[in-house]
Amino acid sequence: NASTPYTNIPVERATKLFREISHVHGMDPDAFAYTTLINAWGRNGNAQQAQSLLDELWDKYKTAVSNQDRDADSYKTTVQTLTSVLHAWAASDPEQAEVLLQRMVKDYEVVPNVYSFSVVLNAWAKHSSSPKYPDGPDRALAILNFMEESSSSKSNNKGVRPNIVSYTTVIQAFAKQGRAVEAEGLLQRMLDSETNLPKPDLRAFSAVLHAWSKSKDPRAAERAEAFLVQMHDMYQSKDLDKPPNVYCYTNVLACLANAKNPGSGPRALAILRSMMNSTAEVSPNLVSYNN
Numbered sequence: 001n002a003s004t005p006y007t008n009i010p011v012e013r014a015t016k017l018f019r020e021i022s023h024v025h026g027m028d029p030d031a032f033a034y035t036t037l038i039n040a041w042g043r044n045g046n047a048q049q050a051q052s053l054l055d056e057l058w059d060k061y062k063t064a065v066s067n068q069d070r071d072a073d074s075y076k077t078t079v080q081t082l083t084s085v086l087h088a089w090a091a092s093d094p095e096q097a098e099v100l101l102q103r104m105v106k107d108y109e110v111v112p113n114v115y116s117f118s119v120v121l122n123a124w125a126k127h128s129s130s131p132k133y134p135d136g137p138d139r140a141l142a143i144l145n146f147m148e149e150s151s152s153s154k155s156n157n158k159g160v161r162p163n164i165v166s167y168t169t170v171i172q173a174f175a176k177q178g179r180a181v182e183a184e185g186l187l188q189r190m191l192d193s194e195t196n197l198p199k200p201d202l203r204a205f206s207a208v209l210h211a212w213s214k215s216k217d218p219r220a221a222e223r224a225e226a227f228l229v230q231m232h233d234m235y236q237s238k239d240l241d242k243p244p245n246v247y248c249y250t251n252v253l254a255c256l257a258n259a260k261n262p263g264s265g266p267r268a269l270a271i272l273r274s275m276m277n278s279t280a281e282v283s284p285n286l287v288s289y290n291n
Helices: 009-023 031-043 047-066 079-090 094-108 114-127 136-151 164-176 180-191 202-214 220-236 246-259 264-276 286-290
Strands: none
Touching: 009 031, 031 047, 031 079, 047 079, 047 094, 079 094, 079 114, 094 114, 094 136, 114 136, 114 164, 136 164, 136 180, 164 180, 164 202, 180 202, 180 220, 202 220, 202 246, 220 246, 220 264, 246 264
């Protein structure tokens, strides 16, 4: 491990050894060595130090190229190096993570891959519940839209095509703020037969139900119940990989509990009984009963 949550000593020792390689032993660390140390500082939660090492490596590469050093390529920043720094920023500052993503091609001559984009999307999703980032889901959606547009057949660019994880992450970002209409809208966009997008899986559907459970929309319970029925129908027609699980049912029950209208109690009880008579995967748990 690079460090523990309570001390920087292990990663500082690694940094000291890293410096000794050059100053004492006369060997110059290459991009792989830098990436290893960047990973260590990133896991330690020090994005500034990870960024500083990245800039140091980039300066070393530019100097080697300028001097026509035949070993210049050994210092060239890779997508793995940049993504390690993205990880470091993503844990604490999604804005800096997005800035670095934008700089990858322009400043570091590295084309991001789908995993690089996923790190930043996940950063915005993770921080969307923070009052500091009320626009987190919108920032994530903007990145997703850019990925779609730049990788479409109409684009002259060879962009990165978003995958199922990309879409589900943005749905989860909307869910954290209870923005269920947008979460469900994005899922329906994936289901549209006219689009060549990845089809949503159970995780994506579950995220939409979670969004409805946190929504203040008066239609939340009705929409969640209808959505659950849609999931069952799609599973029967083999358009959904797995049937609704206990997490899906519990979110519907939460919607009914929040609705607080006379018909909600009997409907919740009917769902609870259906869970009790169903398979082990949807047997009600403590959370289900508390709803």
